[in-house]
Amino acid sequence: MKIAIYSQYYPEKSFDAFHHLLQILSQEKAEVFIEKEFLTQFKMLKNETVKPFTALDKSFNLLISIGGDGTILRAITYLKDLDIPIVGINTGRLGFLSTIQTNDIEAAIKNILNKNYKISERSLLSIETLPENNKIKETNFALNEIAISRKNTTSMITVDTKLNNEYLTSYWSDGLIVSTPTGSTGYSLSCGGPVITPDTNSFVLTPIAPHNLSARPLVIPDSTEIELKVDGREEQHLVSLDSRIATLNNNTIIRIKKAPFTIKMLELVEESFLDTLRKKLLWGEDKRN
Numbered sequence: 001m002k003i004a005i006y007s008q009y010y011p012e013k014s015f016d017a018f019h020h021l022l023q024i025l026s027q028e029k030a031e032v033f034i035e036k037e038f039l040t041q042f043k044m045l046k047n048e049t050v051k052p053f054t055a056l057d058k059s060f061n062l063l064i065s066i067g068g069d070g071t072i073l074r075a076i077t078y079l080k081d082l083d084i085p086i087v088g089i090n091t092g093r094l095g096f097l098s099t100i101q102t103n104d105i106e107a108a109i110k111n112i113l114n115k116n117y118k119i120s121e122r123s124l125l126s127i128e129t130l131p132e133n134n135k136i137k138e139t140n141f142a143l144n145e146i147a148i149s150r151k152n153t154t155s156m157i158t159v160d161t162k163l164n165n166e167y168l169t170s171y172w173s174d175g176l177i178v179s180t181p182t183g184s185t186g187y188s189l190s191c192g193g194p195v196i197t198p199d200t201n202s203f204v205l206t207p208i209a210p211h212n213l214s215a216r217p218l219v220i221p222d223s224t225e226i227e228l229k230v231d232g233r234e235e236q237h238l239v240s241l242d243s244r245i246a247t248l249n250n251n252t253i254i255r256i257k258k259a260p261f262t263i264k265m266l267e268l269v270e271e272s273f274l275d276t277l278r279k280k281l282l283w284g285e286d287k288r289n
Contacts, residue, residue, distance in 0.1 A: 182198055
């Protein structure tokens with residue numbers, strides 16, 4: 001099996017998980033490739049079977065992310081439309097996407113190598129702007145959300161919003177989040193958005209601190225094409241694709257729709273989204289239930 005490993009930060013917990021993972025993969029005779037920048041952190045590593053990678057192709061069978069959910073969001077930029085499954089070892093905090101705990105690495109990897117797993121296909125958002133922005137164009141998709149927000153000001157912005165070319169409203173707020181079902185437990189949730197199961201064919205529009213108090217999160221079909229245009233006191237605003245940020249001029253036309261490919265999240269057989277939801281959000285922990 002040809003396996004790629006990715007991480008972006010290097011606390012002791014990630015370091016230990018990385019070495020434990022390498023030992024297991026070596027025992028299982030897997031062909032291991034490690035993201036080049038991450039590999040440079042381990043100059044003492046003298047394992048000839050470990051090779052660096054700067055890009056992936058369809059010959060890879062799996063991408064393993066070591067870190068938190070933010071690390072997985074970075075890792076998917078390597079996957080694009082290659083149909084390579086991804087799984088995360090959680091050395092971060094919450095871990096909605098990185099579901100393998102550090103004390104379960106060996107059992108999880110053996111299950112994966114024995115094909116004892118399931119695949120959850122996650123929809124993504126794609127974005128294009130008029131005029132084009134080169135920084136966005138390089139990786140124009142997001143697994144969690146695309147967010148529009150103010151820049152260099154404490155004043156609110158106005159986000160004119162159309163759905164399938166029909167005017168919806170102008171959000172007077174700090175910004176607007178367009179979230180996938182996967183991202184519904186992230187930024188959107190913290191702004192009052194609903195939790196949506198990953199297999200739901202929907203997106204969510206969630207305003208960020210809206211001044212018009214009647215503005216509420218809106219669930220829409222994922223076949224909807226969304227058009228946004230920002231106005232405000234400053235001449236520019238921010239757009240973020242998961243954790244990647246770019247600056248746009250006001251009056252730039254932003255078009256968001258469902259991406260033409262999915263990300264394949266690898267899940268162990270005993271895992272489920274509802275189980276993860278209960279554990280991470282501590283549902284049912286109130287002893288009065």
